[in-house]
Amino acid sequence: MEKKPHFVRREFLPREVSSISLALLLVAVLLLNALLYLYLNKFYSSSGRGETDPSLCPFGYFKLGTVKNCSPWLSCEAINREVRKLKRVGEGAVKKVFLSEWKENKVVLSQLTNPELKEDFLHGLKMLKALQSKHVVRLLGYCEQQFTILTEYHPLGSLRGLNETLHIPRSAGRLVKCGHRELRGDFVAPEQRWPYGEEVPFEDDLMPPYDEKTDIWKIPDVSNFFLGHVEGSDIVRLHLFDIHAACKKKDPAERPSAQEVLDTYRKVLTLLIRETAMPGIREML
Numbered sequence: 001m002e003k004k005p006h007f008v009r010r011e012f013l014p015r016e017v018s019s020i021s022l023a024l025l026l027v028a029v030l031l032l033n034a035l036l037y038l039y040l041n042k043f044y045s046s047s048g049r050g051e052t053d054p055s056l057c058p059f060g061y062f063k064l065g066t067v068k069n070c071s072p073w074l075s076c077e078a079i080n081r082e083v084r085k086l087k088r089v090g091e092g093a094v095k096k097v098f099l100s101e102w103k104e105n106k107v108v109l110s111q112l113t114n115p116e117l118k119e120d121f122l123h124g125l126k127m128l129k130a131l132q133s134k135h136v137v138r139l140l141g142y143c144e145q146q147f148t149i150l151t152e153y154h155p156l157g158s159l160r161g162l163n164e165t166l167h168i169p170r171s172a173g174r175l176v177k178c179g180h181r182e183l184r185g186d187f188v189a190p191e192q193r194w195p196y197g198e199e200v201p202f203e204d205d206l207m208p209p210y211d212e213k214t215d216i217w218k219i220p221d222v223s224n225f226f227l228g229h230v231e232g233s234d235i236v237r238l239h240l241f242d243i244h245a246a247c248k249k250k251d252p253a254e255r256p257s258a259q260e261v262l263d264t265y266r267k268v269l270t271l272l273i274r275e276t277a278m279p280g281i282r283e284m285l
Contacts (some may be wrong), residue, residue: 025236025269028223059132062140064152065105074102074141079150083109094120099153106155107140112147120179121147170257175209182207189217190250213252219261220244239268 025110051159057063057070064071069221083102090097094117094275100109128139128149138152182202183192191210223240227233237244243264256264 023101025227025265025272028226028265056132056134062138062152064102064107064138066139073139074150076143076145076148079109079141079143080146083107083150085109093117094124095149100150102140108151108153108155110149110151118147125149154213170212175211177204177207177209178214180204187218187221189214189252191252211252212258213255216247216252216255216258216261219247236268236272239271240264 061070061072082139083100085098085100086100086106088096089099089108091113094113095110096113098109098111100107112118122144125142125144128136129142134137136205137154139149140146140152141150178192181204182194189210192214193209194200194207196206200206221242222243224237227236243256243261246254246256247261
């Protein structure tokens with residue numbers, strides 16, 4: 001049976017809101033900004049490569065750091081000879097990610113985790129090559145034979161272009177599918193599940209596509225993870241109860257937009273900061 005989402009009951013007595021819980025909510029707001037940015041950027045880039053930028057190198061070349069000249073993407077031989085792994089910084093279903101070093105520059109080396117997912121890995125490489133622009137992580141080299149990708153390193157990422165990106169329509173009507181395999185697990189939105197039952201074998205061509213509302217479904221789970229169980233996290237969940245319940249609507253059309261969720265998070269953050277500064281306000285809530 002599918003697990004029902006867990007929410008804090010309304011009559012739960014609020015406790016003192018700690019600075020830690022406020023910081024965690026701020027992190028959740030920033031994560032939602034990133035989610036919205038990445039989704040919109042995906043649709044922006046899908047129409048072709050980004051606008052021509054004179055600071056970019058020609059296709060198949062890159063420049064890194066303070067270097068002015070463009071270099072060709074590194075080959076298998078160059079990656080093996082010149083790139084040194086430092087430590088593993090992440091791992092997913094498809095690839096392992098290593099913080100690495102190339103000519104005194106920090107870079108990211110990604111390697112295939114599961115041989116059964118090599119098609120997904122190579123498809124990701126193909127898209128990364130095709131979408132190279134100032135809005136996409138810079139490709140430095142790759143080795144298809146060894147299933148290796150080398151990219152630039154972003155320790156904190158960048159949302160400087162978010163405000164401009166938000167002006168791009170969300171109404172282009174394009175739908176997507178997350179990979180070519182059947183998705184399972186509590187983190188998967190209802191519309192991402194195989195709709196034809198166990199008696200019909202999964203077939204990618206028959207799987208209906210979906211929109212960004214699948215990511216809206218995941219927001220409460222991500223937020224609850226970051227809130228944890230520190231002092232004050234219960235009152236934050238209480239304030240987010242309604243918007244999180246809306247995010248978990250079975251019908252995607254009934255879920256709020258990412259902008260609506262972000263606006264609510266910002267309002268709650270402002271309210272909690274004011275409440276912390278003026279404790280007497282809590283008695284009026």
